[in-house]
Amino acid sequence: MTHIDPDPTAPNLFDRVLTDDELEDITAAEEISSAVTFSTQSFDVAGLVLRLDRGSMLVPTYGKDDARIDTDGFQRGFVWTKAQMDRFIESLLLGFPIPGIFLVKQTASNRLLVLDGQQRLLTLQRFYEGIHAKKEFSLKNVSEQFKGLTYKTLGDSLQFRLDDSYLHATIVTTDGSAEMNEAIYQIFERLNSGGTQLTAHEIRVALSAGPIIELLERLNSNESWRGLYGPRSARLRDQELTLRIIALFTNADKYARPLKTFLNSFASTVRQPTDTVVAASKLFEQAAEVLLPLGPSALRNQGASQINAARTEAIFVGAMRAIADGRLTTNLQLAIDALDKDAEFVTATTRSTADKDFVLLRLDKAAKAFSA
Structure with a gap:
């Protein structure tokens, strides 16, 4: 289900709506930040x-x-x-x-x-x-x-x-x-009620402007990633997805709901990318290159016409883990087929996708599927 967001500058209908995940991001309660x-x-x-x-x-x-x-x-x-x-x-x-x-x-x-x-x-x-x-x-x-x-x-x-x-x-x-930055983020989020409603990432990009956003944009411009994802998102959904992948690859053990707070904290912490983040970005590019022959359908649930963010982050993190361990399977399509037949994986990418148990479950299953 999607929620109409009247943005006349968006190039297509999909970029004019808020997804369920985005709606949850901007409405989910978080811990009260420092007083201002x-x-x-x-x-x-x-x-x-x-x-x-x-x-x-x-x-x-x-x-x-x-x-x-x-x-x-x-x-x-x-x-x-x-x-x-x-x-x-x-x-x-x-x-x-x-x-x-x-x-x-x-x-x-x-x-x-x-x-x-x-x-x-x-x-x-x-x-x-x-x-x-x-x-x-x-x-x-x-x-x-x-x-x-x-x-x-x-x-x-x-x-x-x-x-x-x-x-x-x-x-x-x-x-x-x-x-204090998180407190100001929350102030703006509460101001963000009229006109074209901003997504959590559209606020976050300004929040962490600098090297980390430049790195994400470089990943978002990667030719193999673009071949898998498709046209650029006017609402920066593709760039946010690269952030989710890098954050979960490096910090999955620290994940907690709401997703926006997890990503805010990660982006703020690595505003100057660490060696670990730089290494993860290289694994992202390698994963995009090896996954490209599978085509865009690899990132979509069966029968769906749009990218599934939860599925995409799991597939990328799984492939990145396998590459890092030197155990990437030679039959990637077989791994994708196995995931499509795994009822628990399908559930974890379609229902309550921000739930910690489902996040960790789908990452683990994808990593095992891609490991030889």
């Missing part, structure tokens, strides 16, 4: 734009390792339409109330990172700059009195009104520790 310190402050629009231009306020983006950022960012790409941007500027010119923004303050650098409010802040920055999508930023989707105006042509009165408009901000202070 926060304050409230009002910023005038001109001051916000100046901070963005100077870099004292940053908008982190997925998978981008920015040396200036020592805390987590939680942003998707810029997704507002031009009409939304125009109407936001118009609302400020009309003096309408605007929703507040959430910021994270880095104690080490005193920089402010945008936790929630990217669309509004970047719209302001681009309107002041006068350029959006390599075109002049003039207002079009607005009432007649504002049509065709740019920031420069607003005139003094409207410029002053816009400059002196205020956005209220909630500012969370963090020391960059893993405990």
Whole structure:
């Protein structure tokens, strides 16, 4: 069963829905993280734009390792339409109330990172700059009195009104520790309720931006993996699956529900990949190469048209274990057929797939099937 998630930018229906696993990820309760310190402050629009231009306020983006950022960012790409941007500027010119923004303050650098409010802040920055999508930023989707105006042509009165408009901000202070990062993750997850609902991994990628995400993206770009998985997922499901495989290969004994917390902890711990993780990534590539001749159907349950994440992680971890032990069977198809006929394996990849007993069961069965 899937749950419709109206994302008009997604290329196909499958990438516009949340799977049962993803729905469980974003709704499952977890242990309460450390308490956070926060304050409230009002910023005038001109001051916000100046901070963005100077870099004292940053908008982190997925998978981008920015040396200036020592805390987590939680942003998707810029997704507002031009009409939304125009109407936001118009609302400020009309003096309408605007929703507040959430910021994270880095104690080490005193920089402010945008936790929630990217669309509004970047719209302001681009309107002041006068350029959006390599075109002049003039207002079009607005009432007649504002049509065709740019920031420069607003005139003094409207410029002053816009400059002196205020956005209220909630500012969370963090020391960059893993405990505080998890608390901020939970804050964003609770904010993540409108528009296109983010998956746990879409938040996680920003949470752990840097070398570990770069490694995952390299694995996700591996030709053999792409041949098995198929087209890229606009919702980063393929990249999350590489993380699940590496995490379970190296840390299966530490697995516990909910899955999102296990993966968050792993990604945070190995933000700078360890030798063990690097070795596991090489085994992943070897497994993808030897599994490729079996075709994409190897990662799908019989009769299914979509990748089964639980089955895929088991098959990959099983093959990786066999390769690491020097015991990989020469008849991989026979191993796949044996797993398809194993009722316990099928159950463990189709029901309560995040349950620890089922996770360990399917990994063990796959490893034995692939071992000569």
